[in-house]
Amino acid sequence: DAGVIQSPRHEVTEMGQEVTLRCKPISGHDYLFWYRQTMMRGLELLIYFNNNVPIDDSGMPEDRFSAKMPNASFSTLKIQPSEPRDSAVYFCASSFGGLIQPQHFGDGTRLSIL
């Protein structure tokens, strides 16, 4: 079975540019999560969706960040404009409802803002 698929795997861009990260969750999963991983702050939850609806976006750092889930099989995380401090690994994860069900992570996108 295919796991969570993220693209691109690496992204290097100049500050001020718009960045779009993409995620395809595991088919049948009804929760989708976006995380950011940095050396300083570790793994942080940015936002999560249930049945395509954003449930908690309290971890989104600022208005420059936005996330959408137009359907059950696709989500995007956008940063506009990007800044060097946004450099991090961004993970997407999905799970099937049920408290003990684990979250399955994608391979992450390593984002470098120059």
Added chain:
Amino acid sequence: AQTVTQSQPEMSVQEAETVTLSCTYDTSESDYYLFWYKQPPSRQMILVIRQEAYKQQNATENRFSVNFQKAAKSFSLKISDSQLGDAAMYFCAYRSAADQGAQKLVFGQGTRLTINP
């Protein structure tokens, strides 16, 4: 808010030996779930083991087992017969069982495990 603490930034062990990674957490809740995730150099986050707080029996998965001490709010991971492929960052994570925020994982800072041949 819940917090998860991994006090060992780095650990090393000889191949075939046993190593224990520490994790403590802070919560006022009585029902919750705990997880250990492994992140090898490939960067993928892989679930190693999980524990329901209402279960007294410690979870085991082959060479991996936990020591869950609810009163002490401790959740350590024991890796037996360490193998070179076990080298990775290990993250302890907490998830509430309450309706609100039940899907949020709170991670510790991680422990980097090195296996010496």
